[in-house]
Amino acid sequence: MPDSGPLGPSLPEQQPTPPPLPAPDARTPVVPDLSVTPTALHFLAGLHPPVTVPAPPSAPTAAAVRNACDTAAAVPHAQDMPDAVPAGRDLQVMSAAAAAASAVRNMPDTAEADSAVRNMPDTAELDSALQRVLRGPTGPGTASLSVARRYKPTLPDPAPRAAPAQPAAAQAVPGLYYHPVPEPDPARVEEVSRRIKRWAEDEVQLYPEEWEGQFDGFSVGRYMVACHPDAPTVDHLMLATRLMVAENALDDCYCEDHGGSPVGLGGRLLLAHTALDPFHTTAEYMPAWQESLTSDAPRRAYDSAMGYFVDAATPSQADRYRHDMARLHMGYLAEAAWAQTGHVPEVWEYLAMRQFNNFRPCPTITDTVGGYELPADLHARPDMQRVIALAGNATTIVNDLYSYTKELNSPGRHLNLPVVIAEREQLCERDAYLKAIDVHNELQHAFEAAAAELAEACPLPPVLRFLKGVAAWVDGNHDWHRTNTYRYTLPDFW
Numbered sequence: 160m161p162d163s164g165p166l167g168p169s170l171p172e173q174q175p176t177p178p179p180l181p182a183p184d185a186r187t188p189v190v191p192d193l194s195v196t197p198t199a200l201h202f203l204a205g206l207h208p209p210v211t212v213p214a215p216p217s218a219p220t221a222a223a224v225r226n227a228c229d230t231a232a233a234v235p236h237a238q239d240m241p242d243a244v245p246a247g248r249d250l251q252v253m254s255a256a257a258a259a260a261s262a263v264r265n266m267p268d269t270a271e272a273d274s275a276v277r278n279m280p281d282t283a284e285l286d287s288a289l290q291r292v293l294r295g296p297t298g299p300g301t302a303s304l305s306v307a308r309r310y311k312p313t314l315p316d317p318a319p320r321a322a323p324a325q326p327a328a329a330q331a332v333p334g335l336y337y338h339p340v341p342e343p344d345p346a347r348v349e350e351v352s353r354r355i356k357r358w359a360e361d362e363v364q365l366y367p368e369e370w371e372g373q374f375d376g377f378s379v380g381r382y383m384v385a386c387h388p389d390a391p392t393v394d395h396l397m398l399a400t401r402l403m404v405a406e407n408a409l410d411d412c413y414c415e416d417h418g419g420s421p422v423g424l425g426g427r428l429l430l431a432h433t434a435l436d437p438f439h440t441t442a443e444y445m446p447a448w449q450e451s452l453t454s455d456a457p458r459r460a461y462d463s464a465m466g467y468f469v470d471a472a473t474p475s476q477a478d479r480y481r482h483d484m485a486r487l488h489m490g491y492l493a494e495a496a497w498a499q500t501g502h503v504p505e506v507w508e509y510l511a512m513r514q515f516n517n518f519r520p521c522p523t524i525t526d527t528v529g530g531y532e533l534p535a536d537l538h539a540r541p542d543m544q545r546v547i548a549l550a551g552n553a554t555t556i557v558n559d560l561y562s563y564t565k566e567l568n569s570p571g572r573h574l575n576l577p578v579v580i581a582e583r584e585q586l587c588e589r590d591a592y593l594k595a596i597d598v599h600n601e602l603q604h605a606f607e608a609a610a611a612e613l614a615e616a617c618p619l620p621p622v623l624r625f626l627k628g629v630a631a632w633v634d635g636n637h638d639w640h641r642t643n644t645y646r647y648t649l650p651d652f653w
């Protein structure tokens with residue numbers, strides 16, 4: 160497996176490798192000059208045909224079965240249902256004319272444009288670089304990873320979206336709108352699984368022996384390989400894998416059923432956060448803080464995983480991650496506060512909490528794991544922030560749907576979207592669950608529409624690649640939930 164060499168951002172076809180720098184957190188971001196050029200305009204006009212956004216599922220929606228909780232006949236059975244939804248309502252998100260018009264609006268003035276043309280790679284070179292970015296991986300089973308192909312018009316399918324055969328035990332939530340992914344590369348899955356176990360056991364002493372089965376059952380290797388199909392090496396995949404394990408270790412040990420509790424969570428979270436966002440203090444107090452980073456599994460895991468990440472990331476990528484983790488920790492705190500007082504939030508309040516207690520820190524490292532950088536100012540654009548938030552929200556509601564029965568069976572009342580809808584909107588469990596599917600589907604469609612609009616408004620290679628990376632993460636996340644029958648079981652509503 161070709162798998163060593165320096166990590167860190169690069170766009171191999173466009174940028175030489177930067178020289179190594181002394182301090183990892185002082186690395187120079189590799190940001191190629193990617194200004195939109197007149198040649199790109201021509202390319203774009205042909206690139207973005209109308210996008211079809213499928214309508215919400217025709218079956219089984221809450222609307223279809225509203226007030227029919229006790230009428231079994233009103234709800235189709237799983238075997239009669241499509242695994243994915245045929246296309247319906249067409250949203251012409253991007254027409255070629257609109258793409259060209261918008262690109263013209265964003266064009267530099269004449270002098271700048273002239274200079275851009277002079278400094279531009281020739282047309283064939285540029286087109287082929289952009290096409291490579293948009294085309295994504297090639298070969299059998301990679302079609303769904305192409306931004307260009309994903310944003311092509313979808314004619315109404317006579318049959319459900321072509322999905323790989325799914326064993327009954329790994330059935331998708333009926334009526335869920337999602338994209339199947341190619342089977343993750345087994346050689347990579349095996350290698351990531353081997354290395355992550357070695358890291359967990361030897362480097363951070365993550366779990367006692369009796370939790371080994373749960374660690375294996377989590378299948379983090381499969382998860383991360385599915386979510387990062389463009390990672391250049393296994394070393395890059397390991398950046399995401401260590402963080403994923405660390406994030407889950409903290410959630411389990413501080414918040415959930417491996418010793419977690421809402422009581423005192425704020426203090427524990429803040430101290431663990433210093434493993435990501437270092438404490439700067441006087442000489443007297445430094446040793447105690449350093450010692451604290453070794454004092455429990457979540458802190459050991461955060462500290463080690465973040466060390467590897469900082470070594471590979473640019474300073475702004477590392478800071479992006481810290482910000483996303485602060486968001487996550489704030490979400491944990493709101494969930495804990497509600498658990499302590501027994502408060503069931505309104506549905507929108509729950510969704511707002513879940514926007515923070517969210518997978519967001521995982522898709523937003525897609526560029527570091529891919530070995531390139533989405534520059535900070537492009538990441539900070541409001542339209543990019545909306546894409547990221549919608550992607551995170553869709554992925555997290557996927558978790559609420561797949562983990563519904565696990566959470567129903569856990570001690571106490573565990574809030575998730577179906578539970579909150581049932582309580583606050585006075586629906587039976589099944590209708591509430593079906594409504595939660597509708598909420599997910601609308602979020603997923605909104606994510607795809609927002610990504611398509613951004614791809615049109617800002618068609619720079621790192622933006623397009625990042626959007627593709629986030630979309631791949633969303634799809635891989637769904638696939639992991641669907642296939643992780645060790646952890647999740649679907650409810651019997653069909």
Ligand SMILES: CC(C)=CCC/C(C)=C(\C)COP(=O)(O)OP(=O)(O)O
Nearest residue numbers: 403406410516517518520555558562
């Ligand atoms: C990987 C990561 C950033 C996790 C943070 C939050 C988190 C654990 C989730 C969004 C998953 O939700 P949940 O806590 O409900 O997980 P399970 O349902 O127990 O798998």
Ligand SMILES: [Mg+2]
Nearest residue numbers: 558559562566
């Ligand atoms: Mg859950």
